[in-house]
Amino acid sequence: MPELVKLTWTPNPASGLPRSARRGCDYEAYVPDLLAGRTFSLSGGTAADVADAERAVQRLNREARGLADSEAVARLLLRAEAVASSRIEGLEVGGRRLLKAQLAVGLGDDPADVTATEILNNIEAIRWAVEAATRAEAITVDHLLSIHARLLAGTRIEEHGGRLRAEQNWIGGSSYNPCSAAFVPPPSTRVLTLLDDLCAFCNDDALPAIAHAAIAHAQFETIHPFIDGNGRTGRALIHVILRRRGLAPVVVPPVSLMLATWSQDYINGLTGTRYRGEASSREAVEGLDAWIALFAAATTRAVADAERYEQRVAEVQATWREALGRPRADSATDRLLRALPGAPVITVQSAAALIDRSEQAINNAIPRLLEAGVLKQTTAGRRNRAFEAVDLIDAFTDLERQLPSPDGDTRRTPPGRRVPQRRA
Structure with missing residues (x-):
């Protein structure tokens, strides 16, 4: 059963923060159920959605070879995901600017473009993750740490790269304390055990690959094991699982970007997996089922965009x-x-x-x-x-x-996040 750990936030009186930010409080940190060895069941509708999504990914990988150079398209889709997912994180770089920065690095120049460097790290981290974790006999915590270290290399928070957090973090509310947070992940002392369990689950293949990736991604985001870079690392994990399972041997559709486009549904979906009580309860089963259905729908839409x-x-x-x-x-x-x-x-x-x-x-x-x-x-x-x-x-x-438009056309439905200007 998941746990709610009751904790107390004690502020630092010498922090120099406003009085309202220096207050202490009692809060609860959520520790999810372990995944390894659990039995999961999908409703008939969700199982059909998962099967549709898997057929779409297989079609994309099969037909890519007939439309254009599949490796080239895979690289460009990965770059698109890195650019757009970095934009989600607040890093604004257009595709042309990134391509030039990438070429400059290849020529031995030191790009002064710090933001582009962070996004290039994102590309390299996902590329390395997919290649290294696919070759490895098993996904390990060290793989996750290496992905994270590559993401943060050369950034202002490089010293945190590849290191599990040693303090409490939280999502939403104040930047100074967890008193008004929307969600508080597990205490730092529980993170390593949870990641070991997550890796054991990632190495199993009892579930369909789409459901497998959906549950692993949700669990990673719930654990939130790093000070920063959790979103990007969690998105890389999706690539790793779909490639390891053989569903996407060449082209991984930008599924995490569709989840970001459907941002409120995404948040609601993750929240639905954070049940209280028994894993067999109606709340737990329906919450996980709804999340997997959303993930499958996002995958199908991502494939459609990639094919176009x-x-x-x-x-x-x-x-x-x-x-x-x-x-x-x-x-x-x-x-x-x-x-x-x-x-x-x-x-x-x-x-x-x-x-x-x-x-x-x-x-x-x-x-x-x-x-x-x-x-x-x-x-x-x-x-x-x-x-x-x-x-x-x-x-x-x-x-x-x-990609950021809910129905794929910014002229009909405005994008849910910042996008490049429409070309003349």
Whole structure:
């Protein structure tokens, strides 16, 4: 059974805070049930929603290979999730700016763009998490700590990276104390035991993959094991589970962004999993069932957005090929057209490494691509000449605008969070 631990908040009288923020109080911290070894049951409707969502993810991964380079699309969808999820955290960076910062880092420049650096850490953390945790025999607490350390590397709170919190945290209410908090996670002394249990659950495969990822994500957010970066780490965990279970071997749809778009439903869904009493109670069973149904619906919608985006990428590539007079198969030009979705901003050097051709071959191909309107010259870093695929960046911006809209069109339903400006 979950516990409510009664605690007392004792303020520091020398903190210099306003009197209202220095008051003490009694509060309750929620310690959830353990997950490993539990039996879960889904209602008929939720089981059908989960099956629909899994078929959608399988279709996305299967058909991606026919529409466009699947690895390239996977990288760009991951970048879209990193950009938008960072925007949820208050880090404002447009896709073009991030792509240039990423290229500058690849060229050995030190990007002065601190915000872009945080988002690049987000991309790297999810990429590493998916690769390392998929290869590993089992997910461990050390994997979660490593993901978190990569997320916070180079940020103002880097010293907290990869370290479990040693103090109480809370969600909502005052920034100074938990007295008016909407939710108080478990005391820090209980965090390691809960994470060990969560990892044991993550390594089981008794549940369908979508339900598995939904429960693991909710439990992680309830534990809230870090001082900061819990949201981003919890979103990375979704990627890890869907990849480990084999449901999304190449492309993971941006499901966590749909949950953020349906923000109030998301909060209500998580709250519904924080039941009191027996796990077999009606409240517990219905709350978890409703959460899994919401997660499945978010996955299905995320797949639909990803498929529309991927179709747009394929249309852009077809237009390019028509403008270029159908370039010779496997030429440098042909390889660049296939690689650009994953790297819409390139230099001669990065393009040569990307398609495994000489810089001379790239220098021969780029004038054709400029003349056909595939590329436009720009700069990256301090003084590096670069080239950007404007059509792809515009499509990426459209995706960033589409994901935060409840029904996928900001002209009909305003986005629930900040989005890039509509392109002219």
